[in-house]
Amino acid sequence: MERPLSGHDSFYVTTPIYYISGNPHIGHAYTTIVADVLARTARTEQRTYFLTGTDEHGQKVADAAAAAGKSPLQWCDDLLPRWKSLFELYQVEYDDFIRTTQPRHETVVQAVFEKLRENGDIYLGKYEGWYCVHDETFWLESKLVDGKCPTCGRPVQWLSEDDWFFKLSKYNDRLKQYFVEHPDWVRPRAVYNEMMALLEEGLDDLSITRTNLEWGIPVPASAGAAHGVIYVWFDALLNYISALGWPAGPKMQTFWPASVQLIGKEIARFHTLIWPAILWGIGEPAPHMVFAHGWITVEGQKIGKSLGNAVDPFELAHRFGSDAMRYFLLREAPFGSDFSYSEEKIVQRYNSDLGNDLGNLLRRSLAMLEKYRNGLVPQPPYDEAERNRVFGEQFADLPRRVRTLIFNLQFRDALEAIWELVSALNRAIDDRKPWTLYKEGRANELDALLYDLCEGLRWLAMLIAPFMPARARTIWHQLGLNTAIDAAWSEALVWGGIAAGTQTQPGEALFPRIEQVPT
Ligand code: ME8
Numbered sequence: 001m002e003r004p005l006s007g008h009d010s011f012y013v014t015t016p017i018y019y020i021s022g023n024p025h026i027g028h029a030y031t032t033i034v035a036d037v038l039a040r041t042a043r044t045e046q047r048t049y050f051l052t053g054t055d056e057h058g059q060k061v062a063d064a065a066a067a068a069g070k071s072p073l074q075w076c077d078d079l080l081p082r083w084k085s086l087f088e089l090y091q092v093e094y095d096d097f098i099r100t101t102q103p104r105h106e107t108v109v110q111a112v113f114e115k116l117r118e119n120g121d122i123y124l125g126k127y128e129g130w131y132c133v134h135d136e137t138f139w140l141e142s143k144l145v146d147g148k149c150p151t152c153g154r155p156v157q158w159l160s161e162d163d164w165f166f167k168l169s170k171y172n173d174r175l176k177q178y179f180v181e182h183p184d185w186v187r188p189r190a191v192y193n194e195m196m197a198l199l200e201e202g203l204d205d206l207s208i209t210r211t212n213l214e215w216g217i218p219v220p221a222s223a224g225a226a227h228g229v230i231y232v233w234f235d236a237l238l239n240y241i242s243a244l245g246w247p248a249g250p251k252m253q254t255f256w257p258a259s260v261q262l263i264g265k266e267i268a269r270f271h272t273l274i275w276p277a278i279l280w281g282i283g284e285p286a287p288h289m290v291f292a293h294g295w296i297t298v299e300g301q302k303i304g305k306s307l308g309n310a311v312d313p314f315e316l317a318h319r320f321g322s323d324a325m326r327y328f329l330l331r332e333a334p335f336g337s338d339f340s341y342s343e344e345k346i347v348q349r350y351n352s353d354l355g356n357d358l359g360n361l362l363r364r365s366l367a368m369l370e371k372y373r374n375g376l377v378p379q380p381p382y383d384e385a386e387r388n389r390v391f392g393e394q395f396a397d398l399p400r401r402v403r404t405l406i407f408n409l410q411f412r413d414a415l416e417a418i419w420e421l422v423s424a425l426n427r428a429i430d431d432r433k434p435w436t437l438y439k440e441g442r443a444n445e446l447d448a449l450l451y452d453l454c455e456g457l458r459w460l461a462m463l464i465a466p467f468m469p470a471r472a473r474t475i476w477h478q479l480g481l482n483t484a485i486d487a488a489w490s491e492a493l494v495w496g497g498i499a500a501g502t503q504t505q506p507g508e509a510l511f512p513r514i515e516q517v518p519t
Contacts (some may be wrong), residue, residue, distance in 0.1 A: 010049070011042035012255035016263050017053040017098060017239050020076050023062040024086045025339070026329075027296050027303050029313045031262050033326050034293070034335065034411070036092045038260065040466035041406045046484050047256045051243050053098035054083060058232030059133045062215035072148035072215045073101060086313055090322045091469050098243045102215075108242035109235050110220045112207075112282055116166065117223060121281045127163040127207040127342075128158040135266075136232045138207055149268055161211035162227070164219065166207045168236070173198055178276065178286065186272045188336040191265055191292040197271045203273060208234040237275050241284065258287040260409070265292040266302075286303070290410055294338035295327075303341065311341060316338055324511060325349050325470035330411040331468060347516045358423050358460070359510035362475055365453040366506040368434050377454045377480070379500035391452050392495025395421055395459070402463055411467075416465045425456040451500070454479060458498045461485060471510055480504045483505035 006358045015031045018024065032052055037051035048067055054078045055061075067077035076099070087094065098105060116122045131147035139149065139156060149156050176199045178185070179192070184190040208231045209219050214230025240258060244251040263271050268290070276286035295302040302313055316325055328346050331353070333339030382389075398421060405414035428449060437446040457475055465472035465485050476485050478504045 003117060006390045009454070010047040010254050010259075011039070012039045012049045012051075012244075012258040012260075013042070014050075014240050014258055014261045015052040016267060017055040017059070017100065017236055018489060019060055020054040020056050020079050020083065023059045023079070023396050024083050024313060025303055026313045026316065027264065029086060029325075030296060030329050031264065031293065032087055032092050032094075033329060034409075035091055035262050036090075036094070037326075037330065037411065037466045038409075039095075039404065040469070040486070041403060042259075047254060049096065049244075049251065050061045050094045051096045051098060051240065052092070052094045053096075053239055053243070054080065054098055054100070055236045057229070057235055057241075058136050058341070059210075059213055059215070060136060060232075061132045062213065063133065065215075079266065080231055089314065089317045096243050097453050098239045100239060102321055104245075105239060105242040106217050107237050108246050109217045109230055111247070112238055112278070113230060114222065116278075116281045117164075119281060120322075121167050122164050122208070122454070123167070125163065125205075125207075126161070127165075127333050128160045129158075130160045131424065147481070153448075158512065159212075163207040163211060164209040165205045165222070166208045166281075168203045168273075168274060168277055171280060172203050174272060174280065175203075176274065179368070185286070186268070186287055187289060191268050191272075193377070195268060198269065198273060202354045206234075206274060207231060225454060233270055233274070234278070237270060237278060240287075241279075246284075247282075250428065257285045258289075259290055260289045261287050263290060264296060268292040270507040291336070293336055296334070297338055298342075299338045300340070303365075316346075316510040320346055320350055320514065321470075321511075323471040324354055327354060331415045333412065335409050337413050342518065347514055350511060350514055353419065354417075355471075355513050357419065357426065359512075361422060361426050361429075361460075362457060362510055363506070365450075365457060366478060368503050369450050369504055370506055372434065372446060373450060374481070375504045375506070377502040377504065378450050378485045378502055380451035380496075381444040381447050384496070391421075391424065391506065394424070395495070398459070399463065406466065415467065416461065421456060421460060421463070422434075427451055428452065451498075454502070455495055455498050455502070458514055459495075474508070474510060478505050478507050 013035045015035045018028050035050055035052065042048040061076065064071050065072040068075060070078070071092055080099070084097065095217050098402050113122065127138070130141065130144060131137070132139060132152065132154060134154050135149060137151065139147070142152050144156065148154060179196050179199065183192070186195055209228050210216065211228035213229050216232060218229055219227060240261065241252065241256060244255055246252050261271060269301055271290045279286055297303065300310065311406040328349050331349060332345060401417050402414045405417060432445070432449050434446055434449055437449065438518065439463060458481065461472045461479070463483060473486055479498065502508050
């Protein structure tokens, strides 16, 4: 990779800010969990900032509020706890949660508008054309499919108004050059190519105000012919820097440009064509990377609030546990691709990878330790040099490998790499049969094996911690370890960290078996 995400002294990861026009669904949890895995990994080595939040302006929110007989702000205030509780349920530890109705954001949006106007990047013109309320997007007639929105397929409405325009076309060449010089700045490649094709066609200027809408950030009065509100996308994109206190806040100096901005692929155009141009207009650099991931689908359809097939993420976390859901979402498909969701698949992954492989490894290791050694981690009967020979040598580079894969957003590969250790430990039990070693009085061999199982489990707790924080802690505690798990991550490089004599405490099953509910 051209610009590796690790190795810098600060790390800034963002998710889209979500439209608070309804309840969250599993797609919103997905992006936010991915950001959390990255942030948890980065935090152990770098100054890290993880931002998420809610997009509260625009017609879509105004319409939802009106339908409920509430003011837009009341609507947002009432729904916000539901969104925040979802993230809490999924153990998302963000550093900041921004709402676009907060004054700290609104003042920045107006200041950016002013700055662009002073620089001559904004002008007053007439907008006539089509608008999709669902996607809050302006469309040229030629882009419509059967007269409908090309992205979501809904009817569009005709707008004719005097608006302020951003000179996006002016940045077309600079964008093209930037894409050529930074071939990894937009990932995955398919999205990069799609955006490059749009640049080849040429970008039009962008209307960035809405005259006939009241719910939004007012166009600054100093703009003279000011009227209406700022277009919701122009407003929303700026959250990534308003949260840092643009222009001069200390966080801006530390964290901008962002290390990685995570989005769903349907909003790649806004983040990779419009967003860098706005940033350049105000003298800021583009983010290091925008990663546009695929969709979770059900029967081939994107899960969405309004498609009526939203899967309730609260119910899923209650049924399967938030750790198992986090595991499933990151393990099921390579990050970037679409993947179809089904409960059968969750149950299958849960019972096999989590219950049988990892859960049973912990259960049987600690049960044997309890039975043969009173639950005390034995003194391994080998010296320092030899200790590293077997597992230590075989897995010496595993923590680094996992970190690299995580920072390269290859979460499935990272989990597969971790499961190589799970399998190796399970195989060691099956091959070396501790019960026979015990019966035959081969104490040294038994101690060596039991020690390696405990140490291996210690490694596993650290390695899975960014993915499954709660279950990692369960393993840690059952091993009898009391230190903070995150701090130990980089010490894991040497096999032999668990002290002989540690009193283990077998407890609840990690992932009790789940029976498939008949459909
Ligand atoms: O677009 N699969 O907000 P939004 C995977 N407010 N991820 C999904 C998904 C699915 N089926 N459905 C949604 C907006 N997502 C704007 C963003 S940013 C300045 C403004 C995730 O509520 C994915 O991250 O429609 C997607 O991009 C985002 O939710 C869209 O959320």
